Amino acid sequence: MMKKCPNCQTEVEEEALVCPQCGYQWETNAEKVEQVVSEEVVSEEKTQSVQQAANEEVSNPENEDKAQTTVAPQTPEESEEETNNQSSENSKKVLDFEKLDDFEALKPHINQAKNYFEELKATILHPTIGEIKYKTLGIINFIVIGLLFSLTFSRLLGVMLKGIYGAMNQFTNMFGFGQSSYGSSSISAFPMFWLFLLAIFLTQIILVLVYWIFEIIMQKEGASFKNALDQIFEPLSVLVVVGIVAFVFALLGSVFLKLALILCVLYLLILRYSFDGNIWLIANPKGFNRFYITMIPVALYSVVSYFVFKIVLGVLIENSNILGIIENMLRF
Known part of the structure; x- marks a missing residue:
């Protein structure tokens, strides 16, 4: 009789205990019996140890007390308190998550604000004309500068009207013309702000439109309204600081009003300076005479600005009734 080695499939004699090819050893009956007996002994020892531990737990009164205390039912007050604690913990977790979500939502805006102030500082210290360095600085400056000086001009008008109405009231009271109809208290803090x-x-x-059209005429590459706006207002970061100071002076009143008015005039001059500088530095591939070609946009902007100023001044005089006050003063 022959048998096969389970390891290498070599045929060997039935009585062989070792494979001559790979050295595999067959177990004898005595080894199998010894292995089974050892496994039974180990299982019996495990069973005895488990039973002994259970008997010790039952016989120990402290364990019984612990078992009773752990199994003891909770009172309604305790269960309610536990429920409240769990709900408060859950609510705290929800609030923490909401705070994290709000912070994550605000994080991009905070980063944008930081970037703006860094760009603002850089262009205040080192302004450049005719060159664009940042994507959104020009647009933000355009909005912030316009808003600040609109508030400043409106505040200056309010202070001026209150002064005129106050002087008119004193004039009528001094000469005994009865109660004056000019009430300075009815004037708002920022009259005609929207105008x-x-x-x-x-x-x-x-200003930007005129410069953009001039870029197209001069055949500048990449000419667009956005680029024209950036080229004019990116170097005007200093006007943001000037506008803040002018607005604060206008709010303070008294002797600071003259300083606020001077800063408003400075705003107009610096704005025009940036426009003229960009006009002068633009490329001239067609070889036009630089003096006359730059005179065209400067004159065009001056004429348009004059008409805008005339319209605004007419609306101010009409709505503030300044002419009526002057006529009444001359009549007296």
Whole structure:
């Protein structure tokens, strides 16, 4: 009789205990019996140890007390308190998650604000004309500058009207003309703000439009309204600081009003300086005479600005009734 080795499939004699090819050893009956007996002994020892541990737990009164205390039912007050604690913990977790979500939602805006102030600082310290370095700085400056000086002009008008109405009241009371109809208290803190806002933004847009058209005439590469706006307003970061200071001076009143008015005039001069500088530095591939070709957009912007100023001044005089006050003073 022959048998096969389970390891290498070599045929060997039935009585062989070792494979001559790979050295595999067959177990004898005595080894199998010894292995079975050892397994039974180990299982019996495990069973005895488990039973002994159970008997010790039952016989120990401390364990019984612990078992009773753990199994003891909770009172309604305890269960309610536990429920409240769990609900408060859950609510705290929800609030923490909401705070994290709000912070994550605000994080991009915070980063954008930081980037803007860094760009603002860089262009205040080192402004450049005719060169674009940042994507959104020009647009933000355009909006912030227009808003700040609209508020400043409106505040200056309010202070001026209150002064005129106050002087008119004193004049009528001094000469005994009865109760004056000019009440300075009815004037708002920022009269005709929307008119100033419209006028300033319209003037700034006209400035950009004229420069953009001039770029197209001069055949500048990449000419667009966005690029024209950036080239004019990116180097004007200093006007953001000037606008903040002018607005604060206008709010303080008294002797600071003259300083606020001076800063408003400075705003108009610096705005025009940036426009003229960009006009002068633009490329001239066709070889036009630089003096006369730059005179065209400068003159065009001056004429348009004059008409805008005339319209705004007419609306201010009509709505503030200044002419009526002057006529009444002359009549007296």
